[in-house]
Amino acid sequence: MSVHSVKLVTIGENLLASNDQAAAHNRDRLSEARVLALNLMASPGAGKTSLIVGLLGALQGRAQIGVIEGDIAGSIDTEKVVAAGAYDAVQINTGGNCHLEANMVERALIDLDLASLDILVVENVGNLVCPTHWALGEHLKLCLVSTAEGDDKPIKYPEIFAISDVIVLNKMDLIELVDFDRDFFYESVRALNPQAPIFEVSCRTGEGLAAWAEWLLSRREELLCVSPS
Amino acid sequence: MSVHSVKLVTIGENLLASNDQAAAHNRDRLSEARVLALNLMASPGAGKTSLIVGLLGALQGRAQIGVIEGDIAGSIDTEKVVAAGAYDAVQINTGGNCHLEANMVERALIDLDLASLDILVVENVGNLVCPTHWALGEHLKLCLVSTAEGDDKPIKYPEIFAISDVIVLNKMDLIELVDFDRDFFYESVRALNPQAPIFEVSCRTGEGLAAWAEWLLSRREELLCVSPS
Numbered sequence A, B: 001m002s003v004h005s006v007k008l009v010t011i012g013e014n015l016l017a018s019n020d021q022a023a024a025h026n027r028d029r030l031s032e033a034r035v036l037a038l039n040l041m042a043s044p045g046a047g048k049t050s051l052i053v054g055l056l057g058a059l060q061g062r063a064q065i066g067v068i069e070g071d072i073a074g075s076i077d078t079e080k081v082v083a084a085g086a087y088d089a090v091q092i093n094t095g096g097n098c099h100l101e102a103n104m105v106e107r108a109l110i111d112l113d114l115a116s117l118d119i120l121v122v123e124n125v126g127n128l129v130c131p132t133h134w135a136l137g138e139h140l141k142l143c144l145v146s147t148a149e150g151d152d153k154p155i156k157y158p159e160i161f162a163i164s165d166v167i168v169l170n171k172m173d174l175i176e177l178v179d180f181d182r183d184f185f186y187e188s189v190r191a192l193n194p195q196a197p198i199f200e201v202s203c204r205t206g207e208g209l210a211a212w213a214e215w216l217l218s219r220r221e222e223l224l225c226v227s228p229s
Helices: A003-032 A048-058 A076-083 A102-110 A158-163 A172-177 A182-192 A209-224 B003-032 B048-058 B076-083 B102-110 B158-163 B172-177 B182-192 B209-224
Strands: A036-042 A065-071 A088-093 A119-123 A140-146 A166-170 A198-200 B036-042 B065-071 B088-093 B119-123 B140-146 B166-170 B198-200
Touching: A003 A036, A003 A102, A036 A048, A036 A209, A048 A065, A048 A076, A048 A119, A048 A166, A048 A209, A065 A076, A065 A102, A076 A088, A088 A102, A140 A158, A140 A209, A158 A182, A172 B172, A198 A209, B003 B036, B003 B102, B036 B048, B036 B209, B048 B065, B048 B076, B048 B119, B048 B166, B048 B209, B065 B076, B065 B102, B076 B088, B088 B102, B140 B158, B140 B209, B158 B182, B198 B209
Parallel strands: A036 A119, A036 A140, A065 A088, A065 A119, A140 A166, A166 A198, B036 B119, B036 B140, B065 B088, B065 B119, B140 B166, B166 B198
Antiparallel strands: none
16 A cells, blocks of 8 residues: 555564564473463453453363463553462563564563463453564464454454464353344354354353363363373 | 564654654645544444444534545445445555555545545544554544443553543443443543543444534634634
């Protein structure tokens, strides 16, 4: 569309290649420590932190979970997940950056006791666009979307749905109140990504969280060759 | 935080300066035509298009409204606002760009009959971070946020609240269902931006839309020296 965009893309390619290297390094470290890393991406307010809190409840006593919280500003989410039982949590403030990058995660990993963790959830900055281009070293990309955002998010933000390994639809308790066409949503997601599982949850009521948490544990076993506990 | 970020900022400064020039040019054209331009910014799913539809209903017969729709992909919103009575509408697909830029709006303005318009609403890409840095030529920046996103958005995304001329809180019909602390939200906004008016609306029920629309008309009169109709 614009000369500016073209310039940004050219410059971006070098940065992205360098980012991919750092991400591969992070992934190696995490795999070696048998820590399944999840890159949790969503709009602001879709319920990212609530989903982590739900996971902590669902896997209590069965998995040690660490969290890296990425935010423009503030540490409110880190406080929440620690209170909810996270084994360890690190806050990254990006100071205006609209997404996390691999070297930010690399730095945060220094502060985490990886040997004690089973799962690491990296909560990205709330944004359906920019995080899609920046690998962090995750094993799985999760796209979280809420019924309150409307059923047209896959059509408007196709890339994040296309590249995600799993999609979670939150705020199912509100679905009757917000004109959300479930069939339309599923058809739109399937056109972009035929194979990713879709989990329907309500972090408010707890509905669906156990099934999603079990799936995550089984993915850890498969991807990291860990025996079932 | 990172070398990458520093590089991006340096490069960004040139682009932003060039963008600001294009934005000033757009603003001059719009002011000359007595068209009040609004840069409508929000998360995905906060209700940007519904707010425009609400404005069209509230000012029916009193103002001619044009719309520029910015999306990563799709033209679903342009179809909606035309069906709802927009005088004219232009879709911009950014092809992956996470925000609109002034030269995209400049190009869209060619397709609009400015002499026939009173208000131009530019619906930015759904994103609480990136659009804050890119002026489009607007007279007013509007930050839309919904109760379903939670009361902590000002703390996590401070810049957009700080720079906006008006803040609209949507989905008031859901406020009792979503643990939204109204006082906490107002205190957080006021700490960042003491003077911007805050309007509470529900695009679903129509609550509050008339008051906001009247305010917008009065701002047009003040800013563009137009006599009240």
